[in-house]
Amino acid sequence: MLKLFYNAGSIALASHIALEETGVNYEGIRLNSAILEHTLPEYLAINPKGRVPSLVTEHGILTETPAILLYIAQRFGSDVFPPPADIFDLAQLQSFNSYLCSTAHVNHAHRMRGKRWVDESDSHAIKAMQAKVTRNMQECFALIEAEMFKGPWVMGEDYSIADIYLFSITQWMEGDSVDINDFPVMKAHRAAMLARPAVKYIVDKHAA
Structure with missing residues (x-):
């Protein structure tokens, strides 16, 4: 299953919306901003940049919003927001x-x-x-x-x-x-x- 790590109020909102729009099965994992969870070793093992979003796929981990959005569009978005063919x-x-x-x-x-x-x-x-x-x-x-x-x-x-x-x-x-x-x-x-x-x-x- 896909896993999306996010913080509320962050740009991870975009990736979260994109996943929800497609209807694909995924797990949203909200990090605890109060304890700066995105800076802790457990999360840095997923994304050494210490930022969100991070999308865990069966092929590996994706970071950076433009890359994640395009991945979601190309893989799951054909019925909602297909990327341009041209x-x-x-x-x-x-x-x-x-x-x-x-x-x-x-x-x-x-x-x-x-x-x-x-x-x-x-x-x-x-x-x-x-x-x-x-x-x-x-x-x-x-x-x-x-x-x-x-x-x-x-x-x-x-x-x-x-x-x-x-x-x-x-x-x-x-x-x-x-x-x-x-x-x-x-x-x-x-x-x-x-x-x-x-x-x-x-x-x-x-x-x-």
Whole structure:
């Protein structure tokens, strides 16, 4: 059986939603954030990066959200969110997901994880990074709305793993002091996602 290791409030939400959408048999294993379980030896034996998500398969362990999402789509998602058959369309999908991974997620992480980039003792640098989080995230969502979101779903007419990934990123908007009402496309997309039973179920599970 597939096993997904996740923390509530993390980007692992995307992989969790994707698995639930497909109906595949899997086990979701929630790590205890209060004891930093993702940093303990037992979990580091699964994912030495000490981060989530991690997906344990019969072939091995996958980490990194774009890779896990594509794996789920290619192996189980044919009835829900099949990856594009056209090579260029698939590359565009991966381009969008890579932007979320390398830019939007990193911008968000500056709010809580400044010590990844500067010494923890450098409070001035950490505060400077935190001060830019809202503007940086606003710029990300503005670019997505103006140039990257095709509509009605991210890639156009077809629901895809890009929608799941984007939705999971938008869950951080309020915490990053970004008003979703300033981004009508994101607001409508969030509503459309929450109307999907599997999405609502996993969101509620992570919030419990």
